[in-house]
Amino acid sequence: xxxxxxPASVEAIRRVREDPHRLGHRPHGPDEPVEGTGQGGxxxxxxxxxxGYGFWIFLLSDIVVFSCFFAAFAVQRDAIAGGxxxxxIVDIRRVGFETAAxxxxxxxxxxxxxxxxxxxxxxxxxxxxxxGLLGLVFVLLELQEFVELIGRGITPQRSGMLTSFFGLVxxxxxxxxxxxxxxxxxxxxxxxxxxxxxxxxxxxxxNLFWHALDIVWIGIFTIVYLLGSGA
Amino acid sequence: xxxxxxxxxxxxxxxxxxxDHAPGxxxxxxxxxxVRNANLGLGFSIILTVAAFLLAxxxxxxxxxxxxxxxxxxxxxxxxxxxxxxxxxxxxxxxxNVLALxxxxxxxxxxxxxxxxxxxxxxxxxxxxxxxxxxxx
Numbered sequence: 001x002x003x004x005x006x007p008a009s010v011e012a013i014r015r016v017r018e019d020p021h022r023l024g025h026r027p028h029g030p031d032e033p034v035e036g037t038g039q040g041g042x043x044x045x046x047x048x049x050x051x052g053y054g055f056w057i058f059l060l061s062d063i064v065v066f067s068c069f070f071a072a073f074a075v076q077r078d079a080i081a082g083g084x085x086x087x088x089i090v091d092i093r094r095v096g097f098e099t100a101a102x103x104x105x106x107x108x109x110x111x112x113x114x115x116x117x118x119x120x121x122x123x124x125x126x127x128x129x130x131x132g133l134l135g136l137v138f139v140l141l142e143l144q145e146f147v148e149l150i151g152r153g154i155t156p157q158r159s160g161m162l163t164s165f166f167g168l169v170x171x172x173x174x175x176x177x178x179x180x181x182x183x184x185x186x187x188x189x190x191x192x193x194x195x196x197x198x199x200x201x202x203x204x205x206x207n208l209f210w211h212a213l214d215i216v217w218i219g220i221f222t223i224v225y226l227l228g229s230g231a
Numbered sequence: 232x233x234x235x236x237x238x239x240x241x242x243x244x245x246x247x248x249x250x251d252h253a254p255g256x257x258x259x260x261x262x263x264x265x266v267r268n269a270n271l272g273l274g275f276s277i278i279l280t281v282a283a284f285l286l287a288x289x290x291x292x293x294x295x296x297x298x299x300x301x302x303x304x305x306x307x308x309x310x311x312x313x314x315x316x317x318x319x320x321x322x323x324x325x326x327x328n329v330l331a332l333x334x335x336x337x338x339x340x341x342x343x344x345x346x347x348x349x350x351x352x353x354x355x356x357x358x359x360x361x362x363x364x365x366x367x368x
Contacts, residue, residue, distance in 0.1 A: 045251060048253065048256065049251050049252065049253050049256075051253070052252075052253020052254060052256050053251075053253045053254075053327060053328070053331075055253075056253060056254045056328060056331060060331055060332065060334070060335035061335075063335055063339060064335065064338050064339060064342065067338070067339040067342045067343055068342055070343060071342050071343050071345075071346035071347065072346070074343065074346065074347050075346055075350040092284070092287070092288065096284055099280055099284075103273070103276055103277070103280065104273075106272075106276075106312070106316060107269055107273045110265065110268070110269040110272070110316055111265075111266060111269055113255075113265065114262040114265030114266050114269065115262065117265060118261070118262045120262075204253065204255055204256055207255050208254055208255045208317065211255070211312060211316040211317050212317075214312060214316070215309050215313070218305050218308050218309055218312070219305060219309075221283075222283060222301050222302065222304070222305035223302075223305075226283060226284070226287040226301050227298055227301060229287055229288065230287060230288055230297075
């Protein structure tokens with residue numbers, strides 16, 4: 001700051017040159033000039049960022065939880081205690097279908113958010129339904145796998161490997177189930193309340209959650225199933 | 232208007248370009264932009280997934296290198312998901328997201344690699360099972 005008192009426009013140009021992206025320099029509305037100091041003078045970021053970013057932090061911590069289950073499986077992989085090996089319990093065809101279902105559901109989830117962005121209620125709901133159905137296919141396939149294994153006497157308490165296997169895959173399955181419940185709730189909210197701001201924020205979070213589940217599944221089908229099946 | 236309630240997406244083209252963006256969110260764009268991103272993400276994911284599944288049961292490449300190849304494919308696909316589905320970019324509006332992600336990856340790496348490392352050493356130092364059996368009365 002100088003005593004001379006430069007014209008405001010010169011001052012503004014100088015600020016833009018020094019920091020072209022003006023991060024943290026938020027105005028209080030569309031028509032207010034950008035004046036913040038970048039040190040909290042203009043208050044916190046708006047909710048669209050805070051909600052999405054906060055949920056991102058939650059997702060990362062959720063992925064840390066998953067990493068503990070991954071580590072447990074990696075450590076226990078050979079602790080079969082005379083029971084079946086991982087190669088004997090993997091059905092690659094079913095895993096292929098599960099992967100296809102989850103990947104396509106991620107795709108339809110994103111299409112629904114594209115429709116949300118142009119405020120198209122019909123296509124948002126159509127793609128959310130598709131996402132939910134594909135998620136249901138995934139959960140049912142996984143349930144079928146568990147029921148089959150348990151029918152063959154391959155239960156979590158049989159060996160350390162099976163404990164960590166059921167723990168890791170089951171935790172992911174629980175996440176997808178919970179995501180499905182959330183999805184149904186969101187569909188009802190979008191239908192009744194429309195595209196209000198907080199509803200759109202919740203849809204952003206739901207999208208993040210669903211894509212993160214798909215990322216975790218990539219880790220599972222690679223580390224548990226594909227590496228377990230042969231290599 | 233308080234800043235918390237301010238939604239830049241309601242004023243397209245004015246200030247939105249200069250705002251931070253949460254993951255999965257972007258400056259206001261038409262739906263074609265999102266659909267194009269989704270198509271690209273799906274396309275790359277299908278290629279990488281099919282490659283991983285084909286590779287797992289094949290003898291096309293040197294056997295012992297298959298696990299490494301599978302892990303590389305998995306990491307590539309996670310990258311595709313991050314870029315095309317979660318919209319993590321290298322742009323200045325994404326700095327916070329990338330930093331949080333980097334910290335998450337660090338913790339995941341420490342837990343994964345650390346567990347395998349430590350438990351491997353423990354295994355190595357344990358008495359073999361046969362001897363343990365003999366010690367029992």
